[in-house]
Amino acid sequence: MNEYNFIGNRGVFGVISIILVISSLVLIFTKGINKSVDFAGGTQLSVKFAESGIKEDTIRDLVNQIDNKATVYMNEIESGSSFTIKIKNPEVELGKEAEASMERLHKLEKVFASIQQDEQKLLEQISKLPASKIQSSLLIENPLGLVGTDEEVNARYALIATGILEQIAGSTSIADLAEKVDSAEATRLENGIRLAFPAINRVTKDFLHATLKKFNPLERGLDADYQDIAAQVVSYRESHNDFISNLDEMSASVQVKEGESAEDLRDFFESHFTMGTYNITSNETFSPSIAAELLNKAWEAILLAMIGILIYISMRFTMGYAVASIVALLHDVIIALGAFSLIQAELSNPVVAAFLTIVGYSLNDTIVVFDRIRENVLSKRKGELDKIMNSSINQTISRTLVTSLTTLFVVVVIYLGANATLRDFAFPLLIGIIVGTYSSIFVASPVLLFWSKKIRSINND
Amino acid sequence: MRFRWIIILVAVLLSLFHLFKTSEGDGYFSTKPNIKYGLDLQGGIFMQLEVDTDDALRQFIEEQTGSIKVNLEADEFTVGSAEPLTEEKTVLLKDVSKAGSEDVFGDIKDAYPNWVGTQNGTEIRLTPRDRLITRVHEDAINQTVYKIQNRIDELGVTEPSITRALNSNRIILELAGADDVERVHNIVKEPGKLEWRLVQPGSQTAMTEEELLAPFGGTAPAGTRVFKNISMPGQPGFTLLQEVLLTASNIRDVYPSRDNNGMPAVGITLDRPGNQIFSRVTADNIGNQLAVVLDGKVISAPRIQSHLPDPRFIITGQFTDLEVGDMVVKIKSGSLPAEVRILEERIIGPTLGRDSIASGTQSAALGLILVIFFMMFWYRRAGVYSVIALVLNLVLIAGMLSALGSVLTLPGIAGFILTIGMAVDANVLVFERIKEELKAGLSTNRAVDAGFKTAYVTILDANITTFIAAFCLLLMGQGPVKGFAVMLMIGIVSSIFTAVFCSRTFFLAYLGSSKHKPLGIWPLIGKNPVE
Numbered sequence: 002m003n004e005y006n007f008i009g010n011r012g013v014f015g016v017i018s019i020i021l022v023i024s025s026l027v028l029i030f031t032k033g034i035n036k037s038v039d040f041a042g043g044t045q046l047s048v049k050f051a052e053s054g055i056k057e058d059t060i061r062d063l064v065n066q067i068d069n070k071a072t073v074y075m076n077e078i079e080s081g082s083s084f085t086i087k088i089k090n091p092e093v094e095l096g097k098e099a100e101a102s103m104e105r106l107h108k109l110e111k112v113f114a115s116i117q118q119d120e121q122k123l124l125e126q127i128s129k130l131p132a133s134k135i136q137s138s139l140l141i142e143n144p145l146g147l148v149g150t151d152e153e154v155n156a157r158y159a160l161i162a163t164g165i166l167e168q169i170a171g172s173t174s175i176a177d178l179a180e181k182v183d184s185a186e187a188t189r190l191e192n193g194i195r196l197a198f199p200a201i202n203r204v205t206k207d208f209l210h211a212t213l214k215k216f217n218p219l220e221r222g223l224d225a226d227y228q229d230i231a232a233q234v235v236s237y238r239e240s241h242n243d244f245i246s247n248l249d250e251m252s253a254s255v256q257v258k259e260g261e262s263a264e265d266l267r268d269f270f271e272s273h274f275t276m277g278t279y280n281i282t283s284n285e286t287f288s289p290s291i292a293a294e295l296l297n298k299a300w301e302a303i304l305l306a307m308i309g310i311l312i313y314i315s316m317r318f319t320m321g322y323a324v325a326s327i328v329a330l331l332h333d334v335i336i337a338l339g340a341f342s343l344i345q346a347e348l349s350n351p352v353v354a355a356f357l358t359i360v361g362y363s364l365n366d367t368i369v370v371f372d373r374i375r376e377n378v379l380s381k382r383k384g385e386l387d388k389i390m391n392s393s394i395n396q397t398i399s400r401t402l403v404t405s406l407t408t409l410f411v412v413v414v415i416y417l418g419a420n421a422t423l424r425d426f427a428f429p430l431l432i433g434i435i436v437g438t439y440s441s442i443f444v445a446s447p448v449l450l451f452w453s454k455k456i457r458s459i460n461n462d
Numbered sequence: 463m464r465f466r467w468i469i470i471l472v473a474v475l476l477s478l479f480h481l482f483k484t485s486e487g488d489g490y491f492s493t494k495p496n497i498k499y500g501l502d503l504q505g506g507i508f509m510q511l512e513v514d515t516d517d518a519l520r521q522f523i524e525e526q527t528g529s530i531k532v533n534l535e536a537d538e539f540t541v542g543s544a545e546p547l548t549e550e551k552t553v554l555l556k557d558v559s560k561a562g563s564e565d566v567f568g569d570i571k572d573a574y575p576n577w578v579g580t581q582n583g584t585e586i587r588l589t590p591r592d593r594l595i596t597r598v599h600e601d602a603i604n605q606t607v608y609k610i611q612n613r614i615d616e617l618g619v620t621e622p623s624i625t626r627a628l629n630s631n632r633i634i635l636e637l638a639g640a641d642d643v644e645r646v647h648n649i650v651k652e653p654g655k656l657e658w659r660l661v662q663p664g665s666q667t668a669m670t671e672e673e674l675l676a677p678f679g680g681t682a683p684a685g686t687r688v689f690k691n692i693s694m695p696g697q698p699g700f701t702l703l704q705e706v707l708l709t710a711s712n713i714r715d716v717y718p719s720r721d722n723n724g725m726p727a728v729g730i731t732l733d734r735p736g737n738q739i740f741s742r743v744t745a746d747n748i749g750n751q752l753a754v755v756l757d758g759k760v761i762s763a764p765r766i767q768s769h770l771p772d773p774r775f776i777i778t779g780q781f782t783d784l785e786v787g788d789m790v791v792k793i794k795s796g797s798l799p800a801e802v803r804i805l806e807e808r809i810i811g812p813t814l815g816r817d818s819i820a821s822g823t824q825s826a827a828l829g830l831i832l833v834i835f836f837m838m839f840w841y842r843r844a845g846v847y848s849v850i851a852l853v854l855n856l857v858l859i860a861g862m863l864s865a866l867g868s869v870l871t872l873p874g875i876a877g878f879i880l881t882i883g884m885a886v887d888a889n890v891l892v893f894e895r896i897k898e899e900l901k902a903g904l905s906t907n908r909a910v911d912a913g914f915k916t917a918y919v920t921i922l923d924a925n926i927t928t929f930i931a932a933f934c935l936l937l938m939g940q941g942p943v944k945g946f947a948v949m950l951m952i953g954i955v956s957s958i959f960t961a962v963f964c965s966r967t968f969f970l971a972y973l974g975s976s977k978h979k980p981l982g983i984w985p986l987i988g989k990n991p992v993e
Contacts, residue, residue, distance in 0.1 A: 407886045
């Protein structure tokens, strides 16, 4: 059988490897590694809009007015309706991270509301309601904090409700409307209107339950329990891509108890809720101190893994094998990091997991070859090490290629098919498997040969 | 041989048992696999909190100052004054003396062995020793965990998880299915410290501090302090209050209630001493306002209309049902012993996780199909054996995952997919070895034996190194990444069993006793070098 002379040509491959490693190092130290929010500190949130077709630039411009370091990405699968916003290293006072993130969230909510005219839709909806409904909603919220007899309070809100209906046609926003209706109490009235008409696409289950309990639209007993209804509405919303677009259909899908009417429920939702045009689906915040700590831990994990592996291999084989496999391993991790830096992908927690997998995988490949070298060294004591190594590589090459190929299948499928998080994970793996296969053939054995010739012969054992 | 089949059968049955047993314990099997999803797949709130132990120590010093003075006086010492120096973590005692005592300083040192005492003229300083500081820190963390646990339990989240990170002042909070982050903030961060104080007569709640203090010449009179007033929503103000009259320690019971108009209110029942103070205060201060202060903010400041001798009363204000419920929980659990910081916070919507499950499952299925086709094409009959082993592998991994009660996370899915590739590797190693042995002229049976035996060492070495890497990840990583490590470790154990033990059993069963049965291990295309 023909044998390819891997060992004989080691010089050529050595040069290729050295060039790759050096250029990777240059990339890592010049371009740097792009850290994601979990390692840099900051906030990452995803927002979904009711209608698609929003341009990434529109969101970016608006968001940058709040924080000019924020980056915006469109989530590809649902183009123009779902976005991820990342704000790294925000300048936040120590200990005030949570408050700052809440404040930022409120500002972002205003931006999101402006994009698909959340407010205009709310105004339109209120304009269709009879004055008595507006009055009753305001009465329960009591935004002006009125005290006095029921008649007095009622009369005041009746007046405001009529005022709202008179002014609503020419109003551009809720603030504008409140100003026109009662300029002295404008801020409180504005907040009151917002509170009285929450968005059904944003409310939490708890809130929905509390509201239903307060208004008791199905006339359940005194201690009205609406957990069942709230849970059904929320699960309907979840199963419809996070958005309820049709109140009739939603109300019809809710199972009410015997003797209760789904129609009442529909009327209730229509008069007490606005639809809402956006929904924040996830929001993650990391304080800078925890971020730095996470990154340190990740490095520690990789270092610890290397030491553990070094000890194991020097026990099972000899020191020379251990050193050669660590050299191959460093070669793989550095090149994968270089590629990572080149495309400026983001280093996040799952990506660290991927790098650790490369550590394991690269060793896996190297050990298979070393195992065969050891076997052959032990059985043919008199052969030249170069030749033994070369035939060992040739004997295992078929296995190396088949395994790399099957693993590559799986990783390529993840890379092409899965969502962004899994893809970030798959990219370094993809590079790692290719480089790992290469290094187990062209790097590990030459290093072992070098060690054996210059430092301590592995034939002597 | 029969022994081998029994082991395989037992392993598969055990996996299926764990996978489909109901958690309710009715003895029936559920139709849904018994696998727990992580927060990233299920949706919910994850928070990493840090207890400010320095703050706990400051509060401890303040509390101790009073009690040291009282205790010394009970022992017939005369104490001029006792002052907490919180920044120096020291209690400062001035002009201490005791009739008939030669060595006052020595007596105090003996009475407080856990404190370091220093004397400077008539001043005595007491600083807690390290072991006392450690105890204060530990107590603060444990109490915070306990109290947050109580509060969260009242929140009604299913399976909340509140754990203290080992040997640190961190607390990990995982609330699956929760979505109201503002409410959770409120529950975990607000100390829940309730006090009653009289509003300084002659002062009026004002929009700014300057306005509030104008009648007093711009500074707060002795014994009073300015507090934020949030009793009117949307219109914060400031109120001038006198010293504390009553605290939550005087409360016997607290419960949600309603006022005369049916609006939500907090119901309070005081204990005997509390009731005595309250009765006296309301009798002496008719016409004045009594402020209810929660966490340093005035939530309500009703005017005292008449003498209130009853220990039961309600706090009214602009509250919603939800707010009243949360207030009750906070007051009931007692105030947090120290400030809590939120280091990390993730809110994940349930649909996001569902998308990941769908996309992960699809990738896994597609990857699996590709691998199956390749193996059957490249190794034919042997390939079929490895595919059966692979399917067994998946069942075993799922079974082990549910038996260990591990949580499936997004990186966990990635680990699962990776395991497919790794499991196949073990079989490839064996098959390639068998081919070599066949080429070398060995009989089928002996080639299979040799293939498994020699490849076994390599498989073990290779998998153990990966296992070491996974173990390091488990030690160092946190959250989702831990899920990945667990999955990888489970996958390695299961792969070795299925790819070595199970597939060898299939070979043995096929070959039986005949020595030269063709193996069918060569690719579908190309020349067959042996058979």
